[in-house]
Amino acid sequence: MIRMYFSQCGDSVVLILHFYIDNIMMKKLTVLFFLISSFFYSQQTEQEMKNILFDIEFSTAGPKEIEKIDSLIKVCKQNSYNDCVALGYLKIANIYNRNSDMKRSFYYTDKVEKENLINSDTDFEVIFYLHLQRSLLYQKLGERVTSLKQLDEMYDKVMQTNNAYFIYLINWQYAGIYNEINKKELALKHYKTAYKYSKIYRENKGELYRIDKNRLSNSYKTSPYLAGIYLDLNKPDSAKIYIEEAIQNEKKIDEIGIRYITSYYAGRYFKSIKQIPEAQHHLWICKNIANNYYKSENYQKSVAMELKSLYESTGQKDSIAYYSNWLLEIESSNKNQNQLLNDTVDKQNELETNKIKKETKNLFFILSVSVAVCILFIFLFLYYYRKHKSKNLDKIDIPHQPSVDESAFKEIIQLAKENNPEFLTRFNEYYPHFSEELLKISPLKISEIRFCAYIYLNFSTKEIAEYTFTSVRTVQTKKYNLRKKMNIPGDMDIYVWFSKLLK
Template sequence: MMKKLPVLFFLISSFFFSQRTEEDLKNVLFDIDFSAAGPGEIEKIDSLIKVCKKDSYNDCVALGYLKIANIYDKMNDTKKSFYYINKVEKENLINSDTDFEVIFYLHMQKSFLYRKLGERVASFKQLDEIYDEVMTTGNAYFIYLINRQYADKYVDTSKELSLKYSKTAYKFSKIYRENKDKRYRIDKNRLCNSYKTSAYLGGAYINVNKLNSAKIYIDEAIQNEKKADDIGLKYITSLYAGSYFRAVKNVEQAQHYLWIAKNIAKNYYKSENYQIAVGDELNALYKSIGQKDSIGYYSKWLVDIEAVNREQNQTLNDTVDWQSELENNDRKKQKDSSLSRQ
């Protein structure tokens, strides 16, 4: 009976969506909750992709693949995440008519994947290739998302630059939410993502040891988190609130928020980056108060997470390196061909 459900959903979807435009179908796709998504949501998206394929809605198909890839990444299945990212280009869904939204999300997803695999240069190259174009679109949603990623890009090398990009992300996330002239579609997923910038900016101020400024944005983040019932927003808010309270030596509050983040990561966000972020914070908290048993527990937890992901990602790294080499060769051929015609 369970095996028949995806087929039944597809038949029902085909009936109800047969008269919908591509924009309508993309909106249905964006409305599928990401934070708590799992295999059931992947089946729904896959069925929606079939409907889009039937009507040759390539942008919708590509965005469907990328959303599935994002869910698999959250579930810590990097191999399947890469598989769906790769399908976008393998099925020739990118061409001169492709909407920039698809190209934007493709670069973002590839950047996430490369960074997770430790390919930092390849990761940031994906962002660099589209940054200038994103900034000229005037699209506040795209602008705040890519600046948010640039903040991460510099967090280990230049905390001041990381703060600068965090401020830009925060500014444009507010412009998106204000939505003057009704330019943007405000759905739950994108709205909750935009609220996260308060916590991220608070974290950037913590990193430069400006704790008074950090408090302003952490307090704002805690208030924003109450405005939407979203697991992802709660995780980010709790993680950075815990980090702030650890920095000001409020152990009780730090522990309270970090345990919330830990439970969310354990149940909803299996991906290495979510697990390690909260594990690092808890480990640092217990080191600061000398709780040896807890230090040992979280140190081992972090080692185990890294070991599992190192084994999982080794084979995939070879595939990604091969894919990157192909892309570089294609770019070189296109450049040589262009020069020969001049």
């Protein structure tokens, strides 16, 4: 037995040595492969490097693809290919955005400017993708006004390029935002434009455009999206045309992204015309893709809701319960992510504030250099300082000043935190003119007046969500709808607006 024990120990040692040697060999081979690939890439022109970046798979991209892009960026930096570096960062940002890792997505988007990659010589394509990526990020955060501004800054320039690829992409993004805020006719208009120019891109008359798999698959997605908006407008006959076209297009190109979108809208279409087996078939395809490739809440929640609705129409209780639980799991797993999104934006605002403070200190230093130009610098400083101060007043939550009766005010605050039904009654007693002033502006519902009272008391978005047992996204949406209903200017902070209501 002793001999057998030592024999086994010896075998284990040999195995460990083999593993150790193999591991060292693998590391050496990896380094060697990297050196060879770096040498190969270093011989490429900037345009060739861009093409290599564009050819990297997007729909199924993960750590390996990001690692490859990082290695390409290093080579581009060595060759001073700034446009290529910027495009590499933006592609990584887009991959993280697709996987709902917003912190890293913002990080790589910001690197484009932090490394001074945007200047007068920057290719228009880079600037376009930067605005498009930021629009996507702000849309995901629910900041749709800011998202639209990113597109507005580029729209006229994009149309002037007459580049079918750029035109269809920007219209597609516009359509998605308008669809989210329930402006269906505007969404339809932009989807039609995107559809038209995506076909022009694919036809590629005169070989004006480079056709690669990623861009090609994207261009095919306009058909199912157009079908989807017709379904929303209750026009199944029109939707049918584009669903059939999308299913035919799916056979032309083997790509996960186009398969997911086509299956999703095909499932919705067949559900709407009561063809349950076909709807189930397409939605199951969609579900499998979402589980294996798309971990983002948007992708999984959409298909889960459609499947739940499908089984509700057929009365299959077990399936209804299954997908109801799945929806709860999705919402639960993304709760932390939603928190991260808001923290990311807060951090960005903090960085911008620090940057402004640093610039102000530098300006003070310059003012002290020369007496001859002192008056000019003081004038410029006062001008920009006042402009900056007036701009930021609308971004700072002005603390609410309670009246003399401190105990009554504390009672109102406590009722608000408890979401007590008596809250609005006590609030109106304490501020008798508040509801009256609101109703002069717009005929609000009781629930909306109650929500306004929370804002007037200076509760933050997170606090309102906590006290009213809703999500942060729901509170943001209510604020957005309230802005529209009350005609609150876009550049005015909603808390500042309410603080001035009774003055």
